[in-house]
Amino acid sequence: VIAEEFKRETEYCTFCPKMCRFVCPTAIAENRETVTPTGRQTLLYLIQRGGAELDSEAAAVFHQCTGCGLCTEYCDHDIEVYPVMLSARAAAVKEGIVLPQTRHVLDNYLQYGNPYGNLLPAYLNKVGQRLLREAQIFYVPDVTAVARNQASLDATLRVLEKLGAENVALWPGPMLCSGYNLHALGFEDEFRAHAVAFAEVAAGARTLVFASPHDALTVTQHYPEHGVKLDSRVITESEWLDEMIGKRQIASQTQRRVLYHDPCAQGRGLGQYEAPRRIITRINGVAPLEFSWNRNESKCCGWGGGYAFTVPESAKVIARQRIEEAVEETPDEIVTASPSCAGQLQAAGSSSVPVYDLMSWLAMRLS
Amino acid sequence: MSSVASLPVIGQPVREALGVLFGEHVSFRKTDRLAYHRDLMPGSLLTVREGEASTCPDAIVWPQTVQDIVALLALANEHKFPIVPYGAGSSVVGAAIPIRGGVICDLKRKARLVRMDEKSLLYTAEAGILGEDLERKLNAAGFTCGHFPSSMYCSTLGGWLAMRSAGQMSTRYGKIEDLVVSLEAVLPSGQVIQTRNAPRSATGPDIDQLLVGSEGTLGVITRATLRMFPLPETRRFASAVFATVEQGLEAVRSIMRIGCRPAVVRLYDEVDTALALSSLGLDVTGNLLILGYEGRERIVSSELAASHEALADGRDLGEEPGKWWFEHRYKISYKQSIILANDRMVLDTLEVAATWTRVLDVYAAVKKALEGYVTVLAHFSHAYPEGINIYFSFVGHAGETRPVEFHQEMWRRALGAVAESGGSISHHHGIGLLKAPWLKRELGGLHEAFVAFKAELDPNNILNPGKMGLP
Numbered sequence: 092v093i094a095e096e097f098k099r100e101t102e103y104c105t106f107c108p109k110m111c112r113f114v115c116p117t118a119i120a121e122n123r124e125t126v127t128p129t130g131r132q133t134l135l136y137l138i139q140r141g142g143a144e145l146d147s148e149a150a151a152v153f154h155q156c157t158g159c160g161l162c163t164e165y166c167d168h169d170i171e172v173y174p175v176m177l178s179a180r181a182a183a184v185k186e187g188i189v190l191p192q193t194r195h196v197l198d199n200y201l202q203y204g205n206p207y208g209n210l211l212p213a214y215l216n217k218v219g220q221r222l223l224r225e226a227q228i229f230y231v232p233d234v235t236a237v238a239r240n241q242a243s244l245d246a247t248l249r250v251l252e253k254l255g256a257e258n259v260a261l262w263p264g265p266m267l268c269s270g271y272n273l274h275a276l277g278f279e280d281e282f283r284a285h286a287v288a289f290a291e292v293a294a295g296a297r298t299l300v301f302a303s304p305h306d307a308l309t310v311t312q313h314y315p316e317h318g319v320k321l322d323s324r325v326i327t328e329s330e331w332l333d334e335m336i337g338k339r340q341i342a343s344q345t346q347r348r349v350l351y352h353d354p355c356a357q358g359r360g361l362g363q364y365e366a367p368r369r370i371i372t373r374i375n376g377v378a379p380l381e382f383s384w385n386r387n388e389s390k391c392c393g394w395g396g397g398y399a400f401t402v403p404e405s406a407k408v409i410a411r412q413r414i415e416e417a418v419e420e421t422p423d424e425i426v427t428a429s430p431s432c433a434g435q436l437q438a439a440g441s442s443s444v445p446v447y448d449l450m451s452w453l454a455m456r457l458s
Numbered sequence: 459m460s461s462v463a464s465l466p467v468i469g470q471p472v473r474e475a476l477g478v479l480f481g482e483h484v485s486f487r488k489t490d491r492l493a494y495h496r497d498l499m500p501g502s503l504l505t506v507r508e509g510e511a512s513t514c515p516d517a518i519v520w521p522q523t524v525q526d527i528v529a530l531l532a533l534a535n536e537h538k539f540p541i542v543p544y545g546a547g548s549s550v551v552g553a554a555i556p557i558r559g560g561v562i563c564d565l566k567r568k569a570r571l572v573r574m575d576e577k578s579l580l581y582t583a584e585a586g587i588l589g590e591d592l593e594r595k596l597n598a599a600g601f602t603c604g605h606f607p608s609s610m611y612c613s614t615l616g617g618w619l620a621m622r623s624a625g626q627m628s629t630r631y632g633k634i635e636d637l638v639v640s641l642e643a644v645l646p647s648g649q650v651i652q653t654r655n656a657p658r659s660a661t662g663p664d665i666d667q668l669l670v671g672s673e674g675t676l677g678v679i680t681r682a683t684l685r686m687f688p689l690p691e692t693r694r695f696a697s698a699v700f701a702t703v704e705q706g707l708e709a710v711r712s713i714m715r716i717g718c719r720p721a722v723v724r725l726y727d728e729v730d731t732a733l734a735l736s737s738l739g740l741d742v743t744g745n746l747l748i749l750g751y752e753g754r755e756r757i758v759s760s761e762l763a764a765s766h767e768a769l770a771d772g773r774d775l776g777e778e779p780g781k782w783w784f785e786h787r788y789k790i791s792y793k794q795s796i797i798l799a800n801d802r803m804v805l806d807t808l809e810v811a812a813t814w815t816r817v818l819d820v821y822a823a824v825k826k827a828l829e830g831y832v833t834v835l836a837h838f839s840h841a842y843p844e845g846i847n848i849y850f851s852f853v854g855h856a857g858e859t860r861p862v863e864f865h866q867e868m869w870r871r872a873l874g875a876v877a878e879s880g881g882s883i884s885h886h887h888g889i890g891l892l893k894a895p896w897l898k899r900e901l902g903g904l905h906e907a908f909v910a911f912k913a914e915l916d917p918n919n920i921l922n923p924g925k926m927g928l929p
Binding site: 099102103104105106107108109110111112113122123124125130133134136137139140141142143148149151152165166167168383 | 485487488489490492493494498503506507508509510511518520546547548564566567569586588589590591594598609611612788789791792794795796798799
């Protein structure tokens with residue numbers, strides 16, 4: 092029986108009057124009852140009882156969840172739907188049901204240690220000088236940003252120089268991320284192997300700084316679930332920057348209308364809301380503007396949960412809806428603590444408002 | 459998955475035509491068909507609980523324009539297949555269940571707040587907009603829709619209109635039929651009608667009121683203009699506990715009689731009070747009455763003062779129970795999951811309207827009919843000068859009986875008691891499948907006229923057939 096360990100979650104959502112459907116990003120983007128938390132869980136419930144089959148069509152439904160967790164904010168029972176969907180996805184993979192659009196992601200992970208392909212040579216070339224140092228701190232970039240544009244690393248290097256960051260090396264690879272998308276897409280065995288390999292490289296590092304809150308969430312929450320434990324202190328990029336900037340004199344006070352987007356993984360996932368806001372306030376001179384849906388009620392950008400791989404068009408719809416919400420606040424720019432989220436919002440492409448990840452924004456404003 | 463695999467009502471030519479009309483916005487996938495096979499009628503959830511799906515639709519379409527719907531209805535008339543208009547599927551009486559297959563017409567792509575006329579206090583919105591989205595958009599401009607069903611998070615404007623729904627503050631703001639000013643709808647023939655915005659008119663029978671509550675059987679409501687209200691300056695509560703239901707009802711009746719318009723009127727009977735007050739941590743027995751007023755401070759103060767005179771027979775509990783209720787006003791909907799997760803339990807709710815002359819008879823009759831069968835809780839809400847709604851909640855254990863059958867018997871007893879004691883079988887949930895047999899009894903010869911009218915308007919019987927006791 093698939094997702095057996097989530098009996099309560101599946102039953103409660105199946106019999107719920109869809110109290111969270113109005114905040115579910117996939118339900119809103121697709122207007123389909125099938126992909127509401129209730130719809131997905133009802134399908135799972137019926138499969139468990141022989142009323143439906145676990146096939147590729149059903150597996151596709153289980154992939155229609157970004158893992159944003161906003162549904163839980165509107166659940167009196169604190170049901171977390173995403174872990175149930177992850178379990179169902181993994182069960183489908185074990186049955187040999189792999190969605191065609193996820194196969195190349197798996198292949199890239201197996202061959203190159205990341206979801207996008209052969210990024211390592213160019214990456215090493217770019218960050219070489221930072222690799223050579225003896226370091227106590229590893230900075231793990233966001234592989235989605237790296238894949239999109241290797242130049243994004245320049246911003247990181249500039250900020251590290253500007254802030255005089257000592258004892259910091261960039262992550263040496265060969266795998267360039269935590270394996271978040273392996274986990275999200277249900278490739279559990281491959282994820283476990285990836286996690287073990289990642290932990291071997293990380294061994295001995297005092298601190299791991301993750302540019303991607305999705306990676307930070309993965310190593311702190313999902314690695315232990317798979318028996319992999321990191322000895323290092325794990326912090327997000329914004330926590331780390333907040334620590335460093337907090338000690339320094341900052342000249343830049345740009346006073347722009349900066350709108351901050353909480354990445355789901357950083358906010359609801361890791362419970363971190365204030366560090367990026369403090370950084371923006373410090374650099375900009377005024378506190379960031381807020382979306383009407385912010386902090387623990389922040390809406391998703393569509394990137395998480397493997398959704399941008401499995402249903403890219405709907406993921407863009409979700410991003411466009413977030414941009415539309417942003418425009419109502421008339422910002423000069425949008426900043427988010429996740430480079431992946433920034434890329435997703437940029438790709439929505441319908442707005443004249445620029446979107447930056449925190450590091451890129453900082454590189455720009457500090458210069 | 460026999461129901462998904464059952465013989466389709468629509469053939470290949472219709473499938474192809476739907477593909478041409480709707481492109482990527484039509485689905486024949488079995489997962490979608492399964493998702494749309496039920497609404498929130500507890501009886502249909504009991505079937506799901508047994509691991510079964512009843513009849514599934516053959517397809518789901520998501521129109522974006524009125525012309526899409528016109529074309530869909532033309533196709534349905536030509537090939538004679540059913541169309542079930544669908545908002546968010548929150549009907550608790552089976553109104554959105556595609557009992558004869560056919561095509562679900564999901565209106566959620568039509569979900570814009572089109573305009574606000576702040577001077578006339580009107581807004582126009584498309585039928586597929588979700589309640590909470592609508593309210594937040596109006597709030598951002600300083601207004602409220604005044605309509606707060608407990609399904610606020612999971613129901614649409616079109617659904618409210620089609621089912622003749624009520625919000626928790628309907629005593630002040632009115633039910634949806636009081637709020638609607640004009641409608642756009644597509645009739646079964648494909649004719650698009652748009653009624654005129656006017657505060658009132660004497661231009662013959664009210665077409666809006668014919669379509670409101672027609673549950674998708676007479677037309678597809680596509681947009682509507684409704685009244686809105688400035689956000690209240692203040693919101694204040696009063697509460698008292700009464701020794702008997704009768705005393706509590708007398709208090710409400712006298713408040714309505716002197717012309718007060720509380721937003722919230724909720725008189726809980728002893729069983730329901732025990733539940734409500736235990737959540738509040740208050741150790742009080744009796745029948746709790748919560749009154750809530752909102753609007754301009756001076757008016758609210760006057761109404762509260764006037765109401766206090768009517769509460770003299772009760773014991774004053776202050777503002778706290780009302781504030782607590784307001785903070786938790788949608789929470790009751792979450793309880794359903796806890797009960798239905800137990801595979802022998804059944805539950806349901808029944809909302810009946812009765813005049814002040816009849817209300818105690820109806821209340822007693824329903825309690826008696828279900829005595830020893832299920833636990834009955836009740837509160838009285840949605841008050842009028844002429845009477846009030848009784849909202850019963852039933853919870854029971856099916857024992858050795860199949861829960862679906864136990865549930866059916868519960869309804870037979872409850873609605874039989876309502877009919878015999880002079881209540882109306884629905885105040886705001888509508889009829890759908892669940893109450894259809896009793897609708898004929900309540901309407902008598904009028905139901906035959908309704909059937910004849912429907913046949914005239916929809917000769918091919920394409921719109922939501924089999925609901926409301928219609929063929």
